[in-house]
Amino acid sequence: MSASQGQKKIYRWGIIGCGKISNDFALNLLKHDQCRLVACASRDQSAEEFAKKLGVKKAYRGYENLFADEEIDCVYVGTIHPTHKENVIKALKAGKHVVVEEKECDKESILNKYKKKKKRNQLGMNSKEMKECIAAARENKRYLLEGVWTRFFPAVQQSREWFNEGVIGELVCFEGNFGVQMESPSATSRLWTNHLGGGALLDLGIYTLHHLPLWFGERYPTRIVAAGLVGKKKKKIKIFRICGKHTFFSKKKKKNSQDFCHFAKID
Numbered sequence: 001m002s003a004s005q006g007q008k009k010i011y012r013w014g015i016i017g018c019g020k021i022s023n024d025f026a027l028n029l030l031k032h033d034q035c036r037l038v039a040c041a042s043r044d045q046s047a048e049e050f051a052k053k054l055g056v057k058k059a060y061r062g063y064e065n066l067f068a069d070e071e072i073d074c075v076y077v078g079t080i081h082p083t084h085k086e087n088v089i090k091a092l093k094a095g096k097h098v099v100v101e102e103k104e105c106d107k108e109s110i111l112n113k114y115k116k117k118k119k120r121n122q123l124g125m126n127s128k129e130m131k132e133c134i135a136a137a138r139e140n141k142r143y144l145l146e147g148v149w150t151r152f153f154p155a156v157q158q159s160r161e162w163f164n165e166g167v168i169g170e171l172v173c174f175e176g177n178f179g180v181q182m183e184s185p186s187a188t189s190r191l192w193t194n195h196l197g198g199g200a201l202l203d204l205g206i207y208t209l210h211h212l213p214l215w216f217g218e219r220y221p222t223r224i225v226a227a228g229l230v231g232k233k234k235k236k237i238k239i240f241r242i243c244g245k246h247t248f249f250s251k252k253k254k255k256n257s258q259d260f261c262h263f264a265k266i267d
């Protein structure tokens with residue numbers, strides 16, 4: 001029986017990178033009636049432990065082995081930022097649909113719109129690389145999704161509906177705030193290491209930035225200013241601001257701050 005005749009399609013997943021977010025993603029995937037988690041892969045033997053804990057059928061050492069598995073339809077890339085582009089393109093070329101925690105790709109493509117002098121990003125992640133990922137998805141006719149989960153909040157979706165229906169009116173201002181409680185600084189943590197994509201801007205900036213194309217479309221602000229302070233006394237402070245003709249956008253990172261955004265309109 002085909003899906004159109006009433007039977008739900010089952011999506012068979014493989015997860016690469018057996019760290020924190022992959023664990024959280026897997027726990028939710030396991031609850032989904034249209035998804036099966038069939039394999040996981042790690043650089044070393046940690047996939048075996050992950051598979052045992054979550055009841056995953058296959059554990060691979062090396063991501064390539066998972067990409068080559070014909071039983072898998074979709075790959076979740078749960079590795080750290082600097083590895084995303086390579087893993088995404090390999091998975092797409094292997095014919096898999098991909099969900100990736102690839103937030104800095106999107107962020108870079110947004111930021112580059114404002115940059116007069118394009119500086120090379122420390123991670124090697126920029127709009128050029130994002131375009132390569134998108135091109136690989138198109139070429140291989142596969143779905144590519146970034147893990148910007150706040151986009152799917154019911155409040156955001158309802159606001160989008162109201163906006164599209166004209167209930168909100170023309171937007172002139174957007175202000176967003178996103179904060180999380182981070183683990184304590186350590187030399188090995190990805191969150192506190194620049195070249196691993198750490199810090200408030202590289203790690204979390206996308207959660208406020210993604211609202212710009214979402215709400216303003218092509219009417220991007222004309223100027224972007226970003227500043228960060230990391231020090232013994234002020235390590236929690238982060239200010240991020242974009243200014244334009246009609247728009248203003250800011251992010252203040254505070255310990256335990258609430259995630260919020262609000263808009264202003266012209267009457």
Ligand SMILES: NC(=O)C1=CN([C@@H]2O[C@H](COP(=O)(O)OP(=O)(O)OC[C@H]3O[C@@H](n4cnc5c(N)ncnc54)[C@H](OP(=O)(O)O)[C@@H]3O)[C@@H](O)[C@H]2O)C=CC1
Nearest residue numbers: 017018019020021022041042043078079080081101147190
């Ligand atoms: N959407 C969301 O809610 C969240 C998204 N994230 C995103 O998910 C990604 C992973 O975050 P998280 O799970 O916290 O990270 P982890 O530190 O747990 O690392 C994830 C995996 O990345 C690989 N890895 C770790 N360090 C290195 C390294 N130095 N070099 C190469 N590979 C490495 C490892 O894969 P292996 O197992 O193969 O060794 C590891 O298991 C990040 O991009 C992060 O921004 C994170 C938290 C929440």
Ligand SMILES: O=C1OC[C@@H](O)[C@H](O)[C@H]1O
Nearest residue numbers: 101103149180191203204
């Ligand atoms: O959603 C998130 O919350 C915690 C962060 O460290 C992570 O990278 C981000 O994606």
